[in-house]
Amino acid sequence: MAxxxxxxxxxxxxxxxxxxxxxxxxxxRSTNFEIGESTIPFTASDPYIxxxxxxxxxxxxxxxxxxxxxxxxxxxxxxxxxxGNLLLAALVRWxxxxxxxxxxxxxxxxxxxxxxxxxxxRQAVALLGSVYLTNRGVYIPSIKVEDLAMGLPAAFAATxxxxxxxxLVLFRAGKLNGRNAILAGLGILSAVAAxxxxxxxxxxxxxxxxxxxxxxxxxxxxxxxxALLTGLVVKFSAVIAEIVRAGIxxxxxxxxxxxxxxxxxxxQIMRLVVLPQAxxxxxxxxxxxxxxxxxxxxxxxxxxxxxxxxxxxTTANTTGQSLEALLILIGTYLAINLTVSALMNEYNRRVALxxxxx
Numbered sequence: 001m002a003x004x005x006x007x008x009x010x011x012x013x014x015x016x017x018x019x020x021x022x023x024x025x026x027x028x029r030s031t032n033f034e035i036g037e038s039t040i041p042f043t044a045s046d047p048y049i050x051x052x053x054x055x056x057x058x059x060x061x062x063x064x065x066x067x068x069x070x071x072x073x074x075x076x077x078x079x080x081x082x083x084g085n086l087l088l089a090a091l092v093r094w095x096x097x098x099x100x101x102x103x104x105x106x107x108x109x110x111x112x113x114x115x116x117x118x119x120x121x122r123q124a125v126a127l128l129g130s131v132y133l134t135n136r137g138v139y140i141p142s143i144k145v146e147d148l149a150m151g152l153p154a155a156f157a158a159t160x161x162x163x164x165x166x167x168l169v170l171f172r173a174g175k176l177n178g179r180n181a182i183l184a185g186l187g188i189l190s191a192v193a194a195x196x197x198x199x200x201x202x203x204x205x206x207x208x209x210x211x212x213x214x215x216x217x218x219x220x221x222x223x224x225x226x227a228l229l230t231g232l233v234v235k236f237s238a239v240i241a242e243i244v245r246a247g248i249x250x251x252x253x254x255x256x257x258x259x260x261x262x263x264x265x266x267x268q269i270m271r272l273v274v275l276p277q278a279x280x281x282x283x284x285x286x287x288x289x290x291x292x293x294x295x296x297x298x299x300x301x302x303x304x305x306x307x308x309x310x311x312x313x314t315t316a317n318t319t320g321q322s323l324e325a326l327l328i329l330i331g332t333y334l335a336i337n338l339t340v341s342a343l344m345n346e347y348n349r350r351v352a353l354x355x356x357x358x
Contacts, residue, residue, distance in 0.1 A: 011323060018320075024328075026319045027052070033314060035306050037222050048315050055311030056332060062225065062307070063294040063336075066232040070293065071286070073233060074240025079270065081245055092241070099238035105299055108231040112303040115223035121215045130207040132215050138226045139208035142219035163188050224305035228297065236293045243285045247278035280348075287344035291337050298333075308332060 015022050027049040035042050038054045039061065081092035099107075116135055118124070124134040132139040166184045208218030221229075251274050259269040300307040309329065316325035 015323075022321075022324070024321075024324055026315075026321050026324070029319075031315075031318070033318065035311065036304070037225065037306055048319070051311050051315065052308070052328065052332075055306060055308035058306055059294075059297055059300075059308040060336070062229055062232065062300070062305075063297050066229055066236070066293050066297065067290050069229075069233045070236040070240055070289070073237035075244050077237060077241035078244025078248070081241060082248060096238045096241055099234055100242070104231060104235050104296055105302060107235060108227060108299055108303050111227035111231045112223065115227045120213075121210065122213050124210070124215065126210075130218070132208055132210075132218075134215065135223065136215075136220070137223050138221040139215050139218045140221065141205060141207045142217075144204045144206040159188060159192055222305075224300070224303055227303055228300050228305050228307075232293055232297060235296075236289050239289050239292075240286060243282055243289065244278070246285075247280075247282035248274055250281045251277045283344065283348040287341060287348065290340055290344065294336055294340065295333065 012022055028047050030045050031048050031051050032044050033051075034044050035051060035054055037058065039057045040050075040054060042050060042054050077092055077095065081089055081096070083089060115137075118133045118135045121132070121134045121136060124132045126132055130141050163185060166188065167181060170180055170184065206217045208215050208220075210216075248270075255273055255277065256269055259273045264272065297307060298309040301310040301313065304310075312325050312329045316322045319325070
């Protein structure tokens with residue numbers, strides 16, 4: 001405690017000597033810098049607190065999509081690696097070994113270089129007729145909502161919050177499974193669509209299309225966001241694939257034989273017998289992967305994506321409040337990771353108790 005007090009006094013004296021007032025009052029001052037990519041409106045006259053919120057949303061956006069896509073791809077790769085097809089199993093093994101033994105930063109440099117090497121919009125070729133890969137980003141189909149007072153990002157956030165609450169209710173009731181989660185999601189989407197329709201708000205599906213020298217319509221994923229998301233998904237899908245493989249192999253072979261004796265085919269055995277038992281092994285390790293993915297998203301600063309670290313670094317450089325900016329950064333990442341860890345630990349506790357019941 002004496003050392004902490006001494007360091008605090010020393011830092012305060014140094015900041016006063018060089019003309020910097022300690023404290024967090026700077027967050028209400030104007031930033032005087034622009035942010036290249038923002039989910040919410042932002043201008044250079046907005047305060048630093050809004051800039052930090054923009055960075056936080058950008059970090060949460062890439063982390064959320066990264067966790068979902070990496071989990072889906074990792075499960076598919078992990079299951080494919082255990083198939084009886086020797087060629088497929090060998091390809092999966094090579095994929096996992098190459099990706100896991102290559103630094104993530106190097107992979108991000110590769111993906112951003114690839115994104116910048118795509119052709120200009122005028123020469124872009126549409127994939128599946130509606131996805132364009134260009135040096136200005138990736139254009140994908142989007143849902144367009146006309147005359148929505150609260151804004152599409154706010155509506156998406158509200159819908160996601162309601163869906164999370166419904167999943168929590170199902171979880172508390174012990175009825176959370178894949179089928180109920182899908183039904184709950186479809187129910188919420190149907191209810192939202194009905195409310196918007198009754199309110200006279202039109203919902204249209206908009207696909208990007210080449211128009212002159214640019215591409216109009218759809219949703220544009222910036223090259224930096226696309227490269228960061230691809231790098232995180234590829235890297236952690238390989239990690240999760242190994243976790244899934246280990247979890248599946250931890251289930252005794254007698255469970256497979258007993259399920260086959262009941263007439264179940266392989267997909268039913270995997271879904272109904274093996275995976276529920278393997279989750280006791282998979283969940284704790286997957287939690288660590290989610291936390292690592294969220295923290296490693298901070299490497300976005302190396303490829304120019306304006307995440308939380310990038311914006312807080314700019315804040316520290318323009319205000320001189322390096323210590324305060326660092327405290328904001330540490331506190332924010334702690335809050336994110338502790339929240340994710342608490343939710344996954346609660347889920348893991350339910351899975352473990354369910355697996356131990358007799």
